[in-house]
Amino acid sequence: MYQTLGKTLFGAVAAVTLFSSAASADTWRAWNIHNDGHPNTAAMDRFAELINDATGGEITMDVFHGGVLGSQPDAIEQVRIGAIEIGNFNLGPIGPMVKEANLVSLPFIFKSVPHMFRVLEGEGGEIIASAMGDAGILPLAWIDAGARSFYAQKAINTPADVEGLKIRVMNNDLYTAMISAMGGNPSPMAFGEVQQALKTGVVDGAENNFPSFKNVGHFEVTTNYSLSEHLIIPECICVNTTKFNALSAEMQAAVRGAAEEAAMFQRELWAVQSEQARKDVEAAGIAVNEVADKGPFQDAMASVYEDYLSANPDMRALVEIAQATE
Numbered sequence: 001m002y003q004t005l006g007k008t009l010f011g012a013v014a015a016v017t018l019f020s021s022a023a024s025a026d027t028w029r030a031w032n033i034h035n036d037g038h039p040n041t042a043a044m045d046r047f048a049e050l051i052n053d054a055t056g057g058e059i060t061m062d063v064f065h066g067g068v069l070g071s072q073p074d075a076i077e078q079v080r081i082g083a084i085e086i087g088n089f090n091l092g093p094i095g096p097m098v099k100e101a102n103l104v105s106l107p108f109i110f111k112s113v114p115h116m117f118r119v120l121e122g123e124g125g126e127i128i129a130s131a132m133g134d135a136g137i138l139p140l141a142w143i144d145a146g147a148r149s150f151y152a153q154k155a156i157n158t159p160a161d162v163e164g165l166k167i168r169v170m171n172n173d174l175y176t177a178m179i180s181a182m183g184g185n186p187s188p189m190a191f192g193e194v195q196q197a198l199k200t201g202v203v204d205g206a207e208n209n210f211p212s213f214k215n216v217g218h219f220e221v222t223t224n225y226s227l228s229e230h231l232i233i234p235e236c237i238c239v240n241t242t243k244f245n246a247l248s249a250e251m252q253a254a255v256r257g258a259a260e261e262a263a264m265f266q267r268e269l270w271a272v273q274s275e276q277a278r279k280d281v282e283a284a285g286i287a288v289n290e291v292a293d294k295g296p297f298q299d300a301m302a303s304v305y306e307d308y309l310s311a312n313p314d315m316r317a318l319v320e321i322a323q324a325t326e
């Protein structure tokens with residue numbers, strides 16, 4: 001009996017020792033809104049492999065695709081409080097929580113995707129990253145999300161074509177202001193609801209990049225995609241700040257390195273797959289309209305800038321940094 005108890009105790013102690021060494025390995029949950037076939041899904045899967053390799057298995061990652069851990073605004077909040085460790089987020093829905101991130105949601109603030117990356121890799125990016133880190137959602141790397149353009153059952157060549165249309169936007173007052181400034185009716189809505197809303201006519205149109213337009217079937221319920229390219233919104237691989245700061249310097253470098261490599265992989269995939277997505281939707285019958293003159297769209301945004309900057313004068317400096325970046 002004693003011997004049995006002794007063995008049992010010994011077994012229990014051995015198990016505790018084993019378990020505690022396993023417990024120093026941490027499993028992080030990662031949020032991703034996209035499904036298979038989207039470049040970010042492949043990049044997040046790659047990130048899981050890279051983080052495991054770079055940390056010698058001390059950090060492993062379970063990636064939950066398709067937004068199953070919640071809508072994007074909810075997931076951002078969950079990463080901020082540490083209920084989810086990591087996410088691939090669009091900076092659009094981060095703006096309402098971290099003011100500095102709103103820079104990227106001003107229509108036409110960037111001249112091109114390379115210009116957007118130059119701003120993010122300079123002083124502007126440092127200001128945004130540090131504000132996000134302070135808010136609990138630290139960007140480890142920036143990724144590409146191309147440019148967003150309008151789609152509807154008709155071509156949108158001028159702001160007047162938006163007049164009277166109900167257009168779905170992401171959750172951010174700047175996007176509702178943007179649609180209202182063109183005389184449209186903005187309808188903020190979760191990404192997962194947009195296909196049905198387009199199909200049933202709850203909204204007349206929406207706006208997104210080619211991979212998202214294709215991947216969740218918006219092209220199946222629309223006829224025209226018009227290249228207004230009014231928003232160039234970057235995305236991040238973002239981690240809960242407290243969790244990241246608790247790591248040793250060596251582990252922090254490993255995690256950051258893995259995120260940066262995953263981001264490079266994403267940017268390469270994005271270049272190829274966004275072109276392919278355009279070809280695929282065209283082959284499926286979508287009319288892709290070049291917008292000959294974006295000037296009228298830019299002009300229509302003057303009141304959006306004025307209202308925003310008079311309500312948020314502290315954002316003026318950041319806007320000037322972006323505008324002064326070559």
Ligand code: BDP
Binds near residue numbers: 033170207209212235
């Ligand atoms: C996609 C973004 C995703 C957004 C979505 C949307 O990658 O993060 O949630 O647009 O429009 O392009 O909601």
